[in-house]
Amino acid sequence: MSPIAARHPTATTAGTASTAPTGTATESTAESATESATETVTRKPAPVRGAGFGVLLALLATVVWSGSFVAARALHDTVPPVQAAFWRWIVAILVVTPFAARATWRQRHLIRRHAGFVVLASLLGITVYNTLVNQAGLTTSAGNMGMIMAASPVVMALFERFGGARLGVRRVTGMVIACAGVLLLVGKGALPVRLGAGDLWMFAAALSFASYSALLKRRPDGLGGVVFLYATFLLGALMLLPVYVVSLATQGGFEPTTGTVGPLVHVGVLSSAVAFLAWNKAVSLVGAARAGIVYYLQPVCVALLSYALLGERLGLLGGASMALILGGVALSAAR
Numbered sequence: 001m002s003p004i005a006a007r008h009p010t011a012t013t014a015g016t017a018s019t020a021p022t023g024t025a026t027e028s029t030a031e032s033a034t035e036s037a038t039e040t041v042t043r044k045p046a047p048v049r050g051a052g053f054g055v056l057l058a059l060l061a062t063v064v065w066s067g068s069f070v071a072a073r074a075l076h077d078t079v080p081p082v083q084a085a086f087w088r089w090i091v092a093i094l095v096v097t098p099f100a101a102r103a104t105w106r107q108r109h110l111i112r113r114h115a116g117f118v119v120l121a122s123l124l125g126i127t128v129y130n131t132l133v134n135q136a137g138l139t140t141s142a143g144n145m146g147m148i149m150a151a152s153p154v155v156m157a158l159f160e161r162f163g164g165a166r167l168g169v170r171r172v173t174g175m176v177i178a179c180a181g182v183l184l185l186v187g188k189g190a191l192p193v194r195l196g197a198g199d200l201w202m203f204a205a206a207l208s209f210a211s212y213s214a215l216l217k218r219r220p221d222g223l224g225g226v227v228f229l230y231a232t233f234l235l236g237a238l239m240l241l242p243v244y245v246v247s248l249a250t251q252g253g254f255e256p257t258t259g260t261v262g263p264l265v266h267v268g269v270l271s272s273a274v275a276f277l278a279w280n281k282a283v284s285l286v287g288a289a290r291a292g293i294v295y296y297l298q299p300v301c302v303a304l305l306s307y308a309l310l311g312e313r314l315g316l317l318g319g320a321s322m323a324l325i326l327g328g329v330a331l332s333a334a335r
Contacts (some may be wrong), residue, residue, distance in 0.1 A: 051290070055290070055291075058286070058295065059294050061282065065271055066298050067305060069302050070142045072084070072142070073141065074259075080247050081135040083251075086237065088264055088268045089126060091267075091268025093237060096230050096273050100226045103224060107223060117219075118235065121228075122233075122234075122235035122236040124209075124215065125212035129209045132202070138198060142312060144185065145198075146299040147185045148203055149206050150182055151178075152210040153175070153293060154175045154179055155206065156289050156292040157292065159214035159288070171331075173332075174329065175328060176328070178329060178332070182321070185318060213283055216284065229276055299321075303318065303322065
């Protein structure tokens with residue numbers, strides 16, 4: 001007896017008790033019951049919380065991540081980029097381990113079955129993204145980093161469009177306006193736009209993060225959010241290890257002081273464990289494109305933090321860029 005038939009004995013009874021001259025009606029009844037049972041077993045429950053909660057989670061991640069750009073800029077002359085990225089994820093792993101290690105071990109077969117997906121997500125979101133952010137922090141300001149990262153939602157929306165979704169004229173117009181604000185900032189108002197090395201590293205980071213966010217939509221069913229996060233942290237740090245060893249050999253280590261350990265703990269606990277969990281959940285609730293609209297607010301947070309903590313002034317050009325970005329966000333988000 002099949003497992004479905006065992007759960008629904010009426011289907012078996014219908015198949016054996018029928019006295020129809022042919023088996024057609026009996027088989028049809030049994031197939032109908034089996035299909036109904038299969039739908040009952042496989043139907044996914046509706047999400048407990050709705051889009052509003054997802055938007056709040058995206059906002060939480062955006063605000064927290066704003067601090068990571070300030071931290072990356074603060075560490076630019078004391079901790080090599082690869083070493084900063086590596087220790088960030090080690091701190092994050094230590095924080096998440098008590099909550100995720102046991103569940104991750106239980107789901108190890110599911111992780112192994114979808115190893116390609118998990119490895120790619122780890123590479124884009126953990127190994128590459130944060131390392132590029134730290135590299136950008138060597139030669140560009142925290143304000144510029146936040147502004148350039150505002151371009152990542154455009155890439156998220158393009159990925160969604162390639163997947164068959166329609167963006168609409170208003171949303172596309174808003175994205176164009178926001179991109180114009182980013183280009184005005186990095187080009188300092190001049191044409192053609194000339195990008196510095198740090199700006200280029202930051203654009204690469206934005207592309208990596210947008211690709212990671214688009215990939216989250218394909219997270220395998222049954223793979224819990226905390227388990228997925230923990231697995232990507234482990235794999236991402238593991239992939240960084242060889243580069244970390246090379247960095248130690250060629251650049252030497254860094255001195256553990258309050259000015260170096262403090263920012264690393266901040267980005268490891270808040271910008272990694274808390275923000276990534278919130279962002280991943282937000283994308284699962286509202287999708288990468290809608291979460292990306294909230295992400296446009298990051299430049300405002302970064303500008304305020306970099307001014308308060310690092311003394312970086314926004315200036316008239318930066319203010320105009322921010323106005324364009326926020327105007328584009330408002331237009332894209334309007335219904």
